[in-house]
Amino acid sequence: MTLEAGIPLGVGFRVLSDGPGDSAARVAPEVTVGDYRDLDTLRAFARGCDVLTFDHEHVPAAHLRALEAEGVTLRPGAAALIHAQDKGVMRARLTELGIPCPRHRIVDGPEDVRRFAEADEGAAGWPVVLKTVRGGYDGKGVWVVRSAEAARATEDPFRAGVPVLAEELVDFTRELAAGVVRSPHGQAVAYPVVESVQVDGVCDTVIAPAPGLPEPLALHAQELALRVAKELDVTGHLAVELFETADGRLLVNELAMRPHNTGHWTQDGAVTSQFANHLRAVLDLPLGDPRPRAPWTVMTNVLGGDYPDLYPAFLHCMARDPGLKIHLYGKDVKPGRKVGHVTAFGADLDEVRERARHAADYLRGVIDE
Amino acid sequence: MTLEAGIPLGVGFRVLSDGPGDSAARVAPEVTVGDYRDLDTLRAFARGCDVLTFDHEHVPAAHLRALEAEGVTLRPGAAALIHAQDKGVMRARLTELGIPCPRHRIVDGPEDVRRFAEADEGAAGWPVVLKTVRGGYDGKGVWVVRSAEAARATEDPFRAGVPVLAEELVDFTRELAAGVVRSPHGQAVAYPVVESVQVDGVCDTVIAPAPGLPEPLALHAQELALRVAKELDVTGHLAVELFETADGRLLVNELAMRPHNTGHWTQDGAVTSQFANHLRAVLDLPLGDPRPRAPWTVMTNVLGGDYPDLYPAFLHCMARDPGLKIHLYGKDVKPGRKVGHVTAFGADLDEVRERARHAADYLRGVIDE
CATH class of the missing domain: 3.40.50.20 (Rossmann fold)
Structure with a gap:
């Protein structure tokens, strides 16, 4: 892309x-x-x-x-x-910058997980999320531990030879993402803040802009992402994945410094895509307009499913919805693997969302009409 | 592309x-x-x-x-x-189909040009346009002959060893283009009819949709293009270049059966670009939505000019107008050669047109602010 x-x-x-x-x-x-x-x-x-x-x-x-x-x-x-x-380095640096993150600490074994949950000052309580600081993605390298007993039986995270980060399990209402792009000489642009709907730890759907997000909170998320980009001297696209809590706080979940799944909607939904702006930044060219082109844009990932050959389903989706944008990655189809995404845009969120959902489900073989 | x-x-x-x-x-x-x-x-x-x-x-x-x-x-x-x-084959076939074309006839030499202008039934009058039936493009292979004396001195067209087509010089008010895409099983879509502004026989600017074109005339142009696509069994993109006359007639100028310069605006201005729809047609996939995404889209060609290296000008244009879409073809710059195009879109035609014009002129070196 x-x-x-x-x-x-x-x-x-x-x-x-x-x-x-x-x-x-x-x-x-x-x-x-x-x-x-x-x-x-x-x-x-x-x-x-x-x-x-x-x-x-x-x-x-x-x-x-x-x-x-x-x-x-x-x-x-x-x-x-x-x-x-490295999630350990990331958490330490963001905390130093005063940027809100879930409570966290590097832990060295099951007993230390228990201390993090029960005994530390401002103890996180159960459940605790354990993450290897390096090498995880899409839910891999992540474990949720629900009690002291479960912690005692939790050995896998400590076997990889990589430091393990313990975090509180944030009681979030939804996940958001703020995408920004920054060039070497410091120009930066911020995309609209999006809602990222995860299923089984994998991004399923992204809605741009995040529905019902109060303007001050959207601005806060964009400012936070721009600040992270500047303080960390990021060049190119930075995706800041955020938890939104019921009491209106935003906590940083993850950072990605590349075009990111939460920004795929920009290909068809923004004046300048994250990919074009990433390249413009990387080449120190002036950045392009990040504004949306439609009131609502919804991207849904296509996961490999029952069809080893996507072609017939692909054809059906094109015929059913001529305005649908289909992006296939040319990967061999394996169950659960991201093999493409579909994007729909328009004025009615429910309709746009349903179009993207339908196509992704059809391509995966979940529905067959 | x-x-x-x-x-x-x-x-x-x-x-x-x-x-x-x-x-x-x-x-x-x-x-x-x-x-x-x-x-x-x-x-x-x-x-x-x-x-x-x-x-x-x-x-x-x-x-x-x-x-x-x-x-x-x-x-x-x-x-x-x-x-x-072959323009001779095209004119014969369109005339057979009753599709309005300029008066035309294959001519075999200067005296025959005179007869076409002065003596034939419904004589075309002067000036007469001479075209080699094959091999011409962008004003090449075209001569305008203004009188019987000039015709006597006109030898070049008859030297190429290719039949020469004489046509009346149509007193048109502007040039339009109707782009349609047709797939092998007969599905077809029509893009909005555009105005194509020519300078020295070369397409300079395309405005989508054609400003002030009455709805019935726009529909007539689309129907005409769809009919040509069907009757000629075209697959892929067909551009029908048209003359609009002061008395509200449309005459076919040229046909192109490929993605065409008059359709470049669709990359940034339509839900599905001419390139994507050409491929969908060529592969017999269902076609995509051809509708525009903005009230006005203007594409202006960038011709090679004073700068052998476009890069500094390119950078300036990006900085000046973050919403501008620049498309460079990776060609070496030669004076007058099409080396790229720029596209702007928005709600105000004058502003959109000025943005595209400015960037194209700046890239060519006509202006330097």
């Missing part, structure tokens, strides 16, 4: 890919197949690139620092990206 | 290109460099493609017929495409 946005900008791409089946590799004019965990592969790849950017945060932090020390331009830079790579 | 539209559809592309500097070759994952005038090159290229489509009409008609005879799927097919390749 970033390559797609780069075409009108005349940007030349080289993609470092896991393998030829990779989504980006299928559409890129120049592909290097290699392991992003290998420093020499990264070095060779970077040679001749003006700037390196990312579509995931799994490149080892030490490699990123090494590349920068050797003069490679990374955007975002290693010192910013570490906050999207 | 077609490749860009194909990414979300998951379409795999192979591009036959003149050379590695070609716009499409710069962004395509698979490029064959070869001569489209060579039948064996075309044969080898077609092997393994599900369907072949075109971004120009210069592939020799005989080669297209040969490929079809060998079982290659062309969309549009050779029998349709000939009407965009």
Whole structure:
């Protein structure tokens, strides 16, 4: 999707890919197949690139620092990206900045989880959420522990050899996301704050703008995201995932420093997409207008389901709803895997939401009319 | 631009290109460099493609017929495409269908031009427009002859070894274009009729929808284009370029059977772009909604001008107008060459038009603020 946005900008791409089946590799004019965990592969790849950017945060932090020390331009830079790579570093830094987060602490074993829940000053209580500080995504690397007994039996998080972060389970009313884009010389734009509906720890639907969000709270979320982008010296797109609580507070859940699933709606719903603005930022070009083009835009992820071949369902959805925007990633379909998304926009939220829902369910095989 | 539209559809592309500097070759994952005038090159290229489509009409008609005879799927097919390749065939067929065209006749030399202007039944009068039936575009292969004396001195058109079509010079008030897309099983959609402003025989600006066009005339233009698409069995995008006369008539000027400059506004201005709908048609997928997304959309071509390097001007235009959509083609800049286009949209036509105009002029070096 970033390559797609780069075409009108005349940007030349080289993609470092896991393998030829990779989504980006299928559409890129120049592909290097290699392991992003290998420093020499990264070095060779970077040679001749003006700037390196990312579509995931799994490149080892030490490699990123090494590349920068050797003069490679990374955007975002290693010192910013570490906050999207390591939840421990992120929590410490945001807390230092006075940005509201769930109560949290690094814990070293089951007994320490119990202390975090029951004995610490301002103890978090049960349940407690445990997260490995690195390597988790889409609900992976996350455990919910509901009692001291359960904590005693909880060994998995401590086996990975990665520090474990304990957090209070926030009693949120919904999840929001604030997307901002910042360029190296400090220009920044903020997209409308969206509601992100999660199912089984995976983003299912994004509604732009977040329905019923009071204007002051929306502004607060945008300001918070712009401040994080500035303080952490982020370049490119930053998604700040937030919990909204019943008493009107916003707590930061996660950060992502790349085009993000909560911003996919911008492709069809904003004047400038997150992908185009990410590229503009990464290249230090002036940023584009982030405003919405329709009163409501709804994006729903398409997960792999019963159909190994999406084509017939795809055809049905196009015929049923000519205004629907379908984005397929060219991935092989596996159950539960994000293989694409659909976006609908219009003036009536219920109708727009139903159109996106219907198409995603049909493509997954949940409904067949 | 077609490749860009194909990414979300998951379409795999192979591009036959003149050379590695070609716009499409710069962004395509698979490029064959070869001569489209060579039948064996075309044969080898077609092997393994599900369907072949075109971004120009210069592939020799005989080669297209040969490929079809060998079982290659062309969309549009050779029998349709000939009407965009040969103005003589196009005029004969449209006249047979009763579709209004300028008075016209194939002429065999200067004296025959005089007869066409002065002696034929319903003589066209002076000036007369001469066009080679094949190979012309953007004002090339076109001559305006203003008198019998001038006709006697007009030898160039008759030197090319290609039949020459004489046409009356229509006293039009403006040029319009009706874009339609038709799929192999006969579904069709019509875009809003646009005004196409030509400068020196080259499309300069397109305004969507055509300002002040009476609704019945707009409908008439759309119906006419849909009828041409059906009667000629066009698949994919068809642009019908029209003359609007002071007495409210519409005469067909040219046909193009591919995504066309008069439809570039749809990328940013319509729910489904001409490129996406061309692909959907070519693949016999259900077509997308052609309706506009803003009250006014204006596209202005960027011609190569004083700046061999567009980058600094590009940066200025982005900074000045964050809502402007810039599309660069990755071509080397040569004076007068179309190197990109800019699109603006909004509620106020004068403002939208001025934004597009300003950016195109700035990129060309006509103004520098």
